Amino acid sequence: MNTIGLYVPGTSLPYRIPAGAKLLVLLGVVTVLLVLGDPWVSLGAAAAVVLLYPLFGLAGHLWHAFRPVLLFLAVVAAFHLLLTDAQTAVRVCSQLAAAVLLAGLVTRTTRVSEMLALFERLARxxxxxxxxxxxxxxxxxxxxxxxxxxxxxxxxxxxxxxxxxxxxxxxxxxxxxxxxxxxxxxxxxxxxxxxxxx
Structure with a gap:
C-alpha cells in the first residue's frame, strides 16, 4: 500500500479531472477555510474530505494520508489549549487536517507525470x-x-x-x-x- 501519498491507480471521478483543476480546488478550499476562520466550517470541511476517500475508492489510504501529521496536530492542539482556547485549537487543527487530507487525495489521484507537465507549463x-x-x-x-x-x-x-x-x-x-x-x-x-x- 502506498504510504507516501503518490499515485494510486483508479477510475473514479477525481482521476478524470485535470491536475490544474484539482490544484485550484485545493487552493480554493484552503483559502476559504483560512478567510472564514470558523471552527465549525473547518470541522465540516475536514469531515467532508474524510468521506471523499471511501466515496472515491480510497478508504484504505485514508489512515496513511493522515498518520504523518497526527503527532504534529496533537502538538498544535496542546499548544493552543495551553495558550489560547479550545475553539482556536479546533479551528487550526481542522483546517490543517482538511488541507492535508485534500492534498493527499489530489496526489493519490494524479499521475506524477501529469503533475510535472503542469508545473513545466506554468514555468514557461x-x-x-x-x-x-x-x-x-x-x-x-x-x-x-x-x-x-x-x-x-x-x-x-x-x-x-x-x-x-x-x-x-x-x-x-x-x-x-x-x-x-x-x-x-x-x-x-x-x-x-x-x-x-x-
Missing part, C-alpha cells in the same frame, strides 16, 4: 528571465523520486542495525542514512553527467 513564462521549464520539471521529478529513496535508505539502515543485534535510539542510524543518500546522490549525478545533463 519564466523562460523570458532565463528559467528553463524543462529543468523545473527535472528538479520536481528528482524531488519526488528522493522521497521514497530516503524512506528506503532508512528501512535498509534499520534492518542492518537490528540484524547486528544493536539497540538504542533511532539517532544512531542518522549517519548511515546520510552516507547512503550521499552515495545515491553521487551515482545520480554521475548518471546525469554521462547523459549530458549539466
Amino acid at each position: 513564462p519564466l523562460r523570458r528571465v532565463g528559467v528553463r521549464p524543462e529543468r523545473v520539471g527535472l528538479v520536481l521529478a528528482l524531488t519526488i523520486r528522493c522521497i521514497p529513496m530516503v524512506a528506503q535508505s532508512w528501512r535498509t539502515s534499520r534492518e542492518a542495525y537490528l540484524a547486528r543485534g544493536l539497540s538504542g535510539g533511532a539517532h544512531r542510524m542518522v549517519v548511515p542514512v546520510i552516507v547512503n543518500l550521499i552515495r545515491s546522490a553521487e551515482a545520480l549525478g554521475a548518471a546525469m553527467n554521462a547523459r549530458g545533463i549539466d
